[in-house]
Amino acid sequence: GENVEQHPSTLSVQEGDSAVIKCTYSDSASNYFPWYKQELGKGPQLIIDIRSNVGEKKDQRIAVTLNKTAKHFSLHITETQPEDSAVYFCAAKVWGQNFVFGPGTRLSVLP
Amino acid sequence: KAGVTQTPRYLIKTRGQQVTLSCSPISGHRSVSWYQQTPGQGLQFLFEYFSETQRNKGNFPGRFSGRQFSNSRSEMNVSTLELGDSALYLCASSFGASTSTGELFFGEGSRLTVL
Numbered sequence A: 001g002e003n004v005e006q007h008p009s010t011l012s013v014q015e016g017d018s019a020v021i022k023c024t025y026s027d028s029a030s031n032y033f034p035w036y037k038q039e040l041g042k043g044p045q046l047i048i049d050i051r052s053n054v055g056e057k058k059d060q061r062i063a064v065t066l067n068k069t070a071k072h073f074s075l076h077i078t079e080t081q082p083e084d085s086a087v088y089f090c091a092a093k094v095w096g097q098n099f100v101f102g103p104g105t106r107l108s109v110l111p
Numbered sequence B: 001k002a003g004v005t006q007t008p009r010y011l012i013k014t015r016g017q018q019v020t021l022s023c024s025p026i027s028g029h030r031s032v033s034w035y036q037q038t039p040g041q042g043l044q045f046l047f048e049y050f051s052e053t054q055r056n057k058g059n060f061p062g063r064f065s066g067r068q069f070s071n072s073r074s075e076m077n078v079s080t081l082e083l084g085d086s087a088l089y090l091c092a093s094s095f096g097a098s099t100s101t102g103e104l105f106f107g108e109g110s111r112l113t114v115l
Helices: none
Strands: A004-007 A010-014 A019-025 A030-038 A045-051 A056-059 A062-067 A072-077 A086-094 A105-110 B005-007 B010-013 B019-024 B031-038 B042-050 B053-057 B064-068 B074-078 B087-094 B110-114
Touching (some): A010 A019, A019 A030, A019 A086, A030 A062, A045 A056, B019 B087, B042 B064
Parallel strands (some): A010 A105
Antiparallel strands (some): A030 A086, A056 A062
16 A cells, blocks of 8 residues: 655754655555644644646745655745744545555744 | 534543544535544544445554444544553544545544553
8 A cells, every 4th residue: 555754754944944844655646645734732734735747836935846756745845934833744645545644744943 | 614623632541441532524524534643653544434434444453433423423432442542533524535635624633541
């Protein structure tokens, strides 16, 4: 079945710097790749997603890139702010099957 | 529009007991999925219910079970609790079956501690 790895497990950046989180997946049939943000005491919330027919997607300060050949996708956050501090989860999905999540990355934005 | 509501938010049980967790999905959503979240393990899929039928089940023992009612509300039950069952249990709803590529909307979770 699908397996999703995520790196790094923890990431600390200075406010205003960029942060990058990378995920790799194993099943080449995966065609949907969402990213979720989980703030302390809250449930995960979708922040951006990308489908396999697209290489990059941006939404203000966040972007996701997908390399289908290498089977990896990345989350990029620019101009980080303290409110970006949270745990981020990537996921991969094959149509007709369930979401498989990565183990998460704890991002800390230092003032 | 109200979000996904999970109850109770926190509970403490002892080994051998059983527990029932409840999830009310967003109005109009017919799919409810359950996930177990533990430190370092991410979100592990338990099962999904769609229109009162279990569609998929993850790799968890039979002590973990669930059901969905006609109003789409769902419950999950864990019998004969073990220490390793301590976790945050998350419920997610979606309009269609989660096996399609619709967005999952998560509740805030039920934190279970087994002593």
